[in-house]
Amino acid sequence: MTDFWEQVTPELTAPLNRKKVKPPPKGKYGEYVEAHHVISEANRIFGHGAWSYGVSELRLTNATVDDQKKHHVGYLALVTVEIGDVRKNDVGHGQGHGRSEGDAHDSAVKEAVTDGMKRALRTFGNTFGLALYDKTQADVADPEAEAKAAAQEDHDISMACADLEGATDVEGLKAIWAKCLHAWGDPENIPAEILRTKNTMKAQLLGEDRSAA
Numbered sequence: 001m002t003d004f005w006e007q008v009t010p011e012l013t014a015p016l017n018r019k020k021v022k023p024p025p026k027g028k029y030g031e032y033v034e035a036h037h038v039i040s041e042a043n044r045i046f047g048h049g050a051w052s053y054g055v056s057e058l059r060l061t062n063a064t065v066d067d068q069k070k071h072h073v074g075y076l077a078l079v080t081v082e083i084g085d086v087r088k089n090d091v092g093h094g095q096g097h098g099r100s101e102g103d104a105h106d107s108a109v110k111e112a113v114t115d116g117m118k119r120a121l122r123t124f125g126n127t128f129g130l131a132l133y134d135k136t137q138a139d140v141a142d143p144e145a146e147a148k149a150a151a152q153e154d155h156d157i158s159m160a161c162a163d164l165e166g167a168t169d170v171e172g173l174k175a176i177w178a179k180c181l182h183a184w185g186d187p188e189n190i191p192a193e194i195l196r197t198k199n200t201m202k203a204q205l206l207g208e209d210r211s212a213a
Helices: 002-013 035-046 101-122 143-165 170-184 192-212
Strands: 051-065 071-083 086-098
Touching: 002 035, 035 051, 035 101, 051 101, 071 101, 086 101, 143 170, 143 192, 170 192
Parallel strands: none
Antiparallel strands: 051 071, 071 086
16 A cells, blocks of 8 residues: 555645635634535545445434424534545534424434544545644645736746847846846846846847947
8 A cells, every 4th residue: 555655645735725615604613625525535536446434433412402393403423434454533523403303313414424524534635624724724725826826927027038138238228127126026036037138138238338349
């Protein structure tokens, strides 16, 4: 299994896609990822037949009926996830509410098992929701926003290089370079391509000045 874990580790340590993160339900706290996402990711990363989960304990925690004859039921589930020879256990809890006692129990059991499965899988990596337990959410990313930012940066670099290449004298080059410094904030932040273009143009323009003299 060593090769297997080496193969899947990059997927487990990759950032969680921000689009898969859901806001907390009404009355609850904390963002979460849906069960559909967690199961799909487990199938994708581990393989459909390479992982499984089971319930080792299911316990009724509460069962009441209110004045409107609506049933309120809670269950605790101890769920075990197995991937190869690795087993992870965690506890989930679910609540069910309904006019039908059976429906309330059914809903609570399903929610408890799903919650336990998600919590057990969470320990394997960011995509299963682990990234949300870091308050800084450093491992939650927005690929589309990053792609747009990268495209914008490429555009800005191309425009800056074009402006530098269009300089007709050293003073003009200095003025354009000053705009680059203002845009990027610090000489150390200026992309290497822009710096190379500036140095090339500087050498070319100084060479022309000397030849003219």
